[in-house]
Amino acid sequence: MQKDTAIFDLIQKEKERQMHGLELIASENFVSDQVMQAQGSIMTNKYAEGLPGKRYYGGCEIVDQSEQLAIDRAKELFGAAWANVQPHSGAQANAAVMLGVLNPGDKILGFDLSHGGHLTHGSPVNYSGKLYQPSFYGVEEETGLIDWEKIAETAEREKPKLIICGASAYSRDWNYKALREAADQVGALLMADISHPAGLIAKGMLNNPFDHCHIVTTTTHKTLRGPRGGMIMMPKDFENPYGFKTPKGELKMMSAVLDGAVFPGSQGGPLEHVIAAKAVAFFEALTPEYKTYIEQVQKNAQVMAKAFVEKGYKIISGGTDNHLMLIDLRSKGITGKVAENTLVKADITINKNMVPFDDKSPFVTSGMRVGTAALTTRGLKEADMERIVGLIDEVLTNVDNEAKISAVKQEINTWMEQYPLFS
Secondary structure (H helix, E strand, O other): OOOOHHHHHHHHHHHHHHHHOEEOOOOOOOOOHHHHHHHOOHHHHOOOOEEOOEEOOOOOHHHHHHHHHHHHHHHHHHOOOEEEOOOOOHHHHHHHHHHHHOOOOOEEEEEOHHHOOOHHHOOOOOHHHHOOEEEEEOEOOOOOOEOHHHHHHHHHHHOOOEEEEOOOOOOOOOOHHHHHHHHHHHOOEEEEEOOOOHHHHHOOOOOOHHHOOOEEEEEOOHHHOOOOOEEEEEOOOOEOOOOOEOOOOOEOEHHHHHHHHHOOOOOOOOOHHHHHHHHHHHHHHOOHHHHHHHHHHHHHHHHHHHHHHHOOOEEOOOOOOOOEEEEEOHHHOOOHHHHHHHHHHOOEEOEEEOOOOOOOOOOOOOEEEEEOHHHHHOOOOHHHHHHHHHHHHHHHOOOOOHHHHHHHHHHHHHHHOOOOOOO
16 A cells, blocks of 8 residues: 555654644643554444443444443542543533533533633533523632632522533632532532543542532543543432433433433544543553652642743732643733744744633733643653743743744754653
């Protein structure tokens, strides 16, 4: 068979880009060799609609074992009673939950996208804002923090059927207990989307949503350092509160509702090669080495946040409890778009990001989001975070100085030769 040189040339170029630069995008990480091997394996050839032991295709004896291993490891990692590892992404995990527990037009209460939430938490440009009636909570302008009492007041006023917590750009911990009290007050279900801090939660470094939330969703990349994908979990199974019944007229358990919402509700055949890679990532996350890693992620983030503040940058909420921080660049007189486009010239990858009460469009933004998960995988420590902030500041204070930007790029490329990726 003739080799597709065009695509493999591009893959090699992407490999070199990852190896030579600094990856600070908070939602990205570097997987292990064995995660890549599993994802690129012959498991990709197998169609397996249904669940382990309940498939619509023959020949699923092996993938049944593989998928069940991923389920069992996920449950052990998070202390969950039930898990579905089939969602192709975090967005599809959230979509399946909403499909399972809501009817079109039902009310939901989510974290405002412009304050650090996610598209799937009710944004009007997303299915979650088109199919359901969204209302939102956000952070306080002065502190950058969530006011938990205000969420309860909003819930009381709006009477949502589902309250969603979790964020893509909020650097502080969550008060799941207060949110559950607010949900119980109005008879709502509480769903935590822990896609970003999942690794820290799994190792007990942040508040545990499984103590209070009905349903928990996550991605399997980001801090979990697995393949790109999603997952739904529950701390315990329960009869669904909205009267969905089996053909025999019995109330369905929520596990059955959510399994059905994934398949056939929102997806077809699961990606068994990705599920195998998820199993590997969960195996790795259960090791002592991963605990050391994720603790370093948090340490690095706190040092990085302190270094940014010392150089006059404004971090929303003043610091971080997890792996990321959202930085308001207006005091520096530059936009998120300029920051992203300029830093990439120096092989520093970040993403522009809306900040709370932003006065610029989502295509420009007033902020940037940075995280330490990928840098830590690479082996960088606290002192390296201070050096990185210094390099970022040098670039952002010289956005029109191509010579200085080029010099920073050269320094980074030489530096990263000491931290090889991939064996």
